[in-house]
Amino acid sequence: MPGRLYGLGVGPGDPELLTLKALRLLRAAPVVAYPAPEQGESFARSIVSSWLEPWQREIPIRIPMRTGLPPGSVYDAAAAALGAELGRGHDAALLCQGDPFFYGSFIELWTRLAPRYGVEVIPGVCSLAACAAAAATPLVARDETLAVIPATLGEAELAHRLAEADAAAIVKLGRHFRKVVEVLDSLGLLGSARYVERATLPNQRTAPLASVDATSVPYFSMALIRPIMLRNKS
Ligand SMILES: C[S@@+](CC[C@H](N)C(=O)[O-])C[C@H]1O[C@@H](n2cnc3c(N)ncnc32)[C@H](O)[C@@H]1O
Numbered sequence: 001m002p003g004r005l006y007g008l009g010v011g012p013g014d015p016e017l018l019t020l021k022a023l024r025l026l027r028a029a030p031v032v033a034y035p036a037p038e039q040g041e042s043f044a045r046s047i048v049s050s051w052l053e054p055w056q057r058e059i060p061i062r063i064p065m066r067t068g069l070p071p072g073s074v075y076d077a078a079a080a081a082l083g084a085e086l087g088r089g090h091d092a093a094l095l096c097q098g099d100p101f102f103y104g105s106f107i108e109l110w111t112r113l114a115p116r117y118g119v120e121v122i123p124g125v126c127s128l129a130a131c132a133a134a135a136a137t138p139l140v141a142r143d144e145t146l147a148v149i150p151a152t153l154g155e156a157e158l159a160h161r162l163a164e165a166d167a168a169a170i171v172k173l174g175r176h177f178r179k180v181v182e183v184l185d186s187l188g189l190l191g192s193a194r195y196v197e198r199a200t201l202p203n204q205r206t207a208p209l210a211s212v213d214a215t216s217v218p219y220f221s222m223a224l225i226r227p228i229m230l231r232n233k234s
Pocket of ligand 1: 012013096098099103125126127128130131172173197200221222
C-alpha cells in the first residue's frame with residue numbers, strides 16, 4: 001500500500017496556533033517535508049521544531065526566491081522525492097506555513113501528487129485571520145466582500161482591484177511596498193491602511209501603513225484596508 005500525504009497547515013508563526021489534528025499527524029509521520037530557502041532555516045519547520053523527533057526523516061524542499069516564481073523543476077524534483085517515499089509505503093507530512101490552500105507552495109506539490117496518491121489537507125490558521133487579530137481590526141462585516149490582492153500585481157491592476165473593493169488584504173508586500181503606498185495614496189486610502197508584519201511571532205509589528213519605512217518591510221507582512229468605511233463616511 002502506498003503511503004498517504006498530509007498537507008499540514010502549521011499556522012502563521014506562533015506554535016500555539018497549530019491545530020491538535022496537525023500536531024497528531026505530525027508526531028506520527030515517518031517523513032516530514034517542508035519548503036525552505038536556498039540557504040537557512042525553513043519558517044514552516046521552525047514553527048513545529050520542538051515536536052520533531054530524530055527518527056523522523058526530514059526532506060527540505062529548497063526553493064530559490066530571488067525574483068519571480070520558482071521554476072517548476074524544483075517542484076518536479078520535490079514531488080519525485082516525496083513520491084518515492086509514498087511509493088515505499090511511508091506516510092509523509094508536508095508542512096505549510098499558514099493554510100496549505102492559501103497561496104501555499106503546497107499547491108504545486110498537491111497538483112503533482114494528488115492524481116497518484118492519497119492526499120489529505122489539514123487546514124491551518126491563515127495569515128489573514130492572524131493579521132486582522134494583530135491589527136485589532138475586522139476583515140469584513142455584514143454583507144461586505146473581501147479582496148485578497150498580491151502586491152506583485154502591476155500598479156494599474158492594483159488600483160483597479162482596490163477601487164472595486166469593500167475591504168482588502170494586500171499580501172506579499174516585501175519589495176513591492178513602495179508601489180503599494182503610491183497606489184493607496186492615489187486612491188485616498190493611505191491614511192486608513194493598517195500594516196502588520198510577522199503576525200503572532202515575538203517580533204510582530206503593527207503600525208499605520210503610512211508610517212512604515214519602505215526599506216524595512218519583510219516578505220511576511222500584509223496591508224489591511226476597508227475602503228467601504230471611507231465611502232460610507234463621504
Ligand atoms: C506565500 S503566502 C503564504 C500564505 C500562507 N499559506 C497563509 O495561509 O497565510 C505569503 C504571504 O502571506 C502573508 N503572511 C503569511 N504569514 C504572515 C505573518 N505571520 N504575518 C504577516 N503576513 C503573513 C504575507 O503577505 C506573505 O507575503
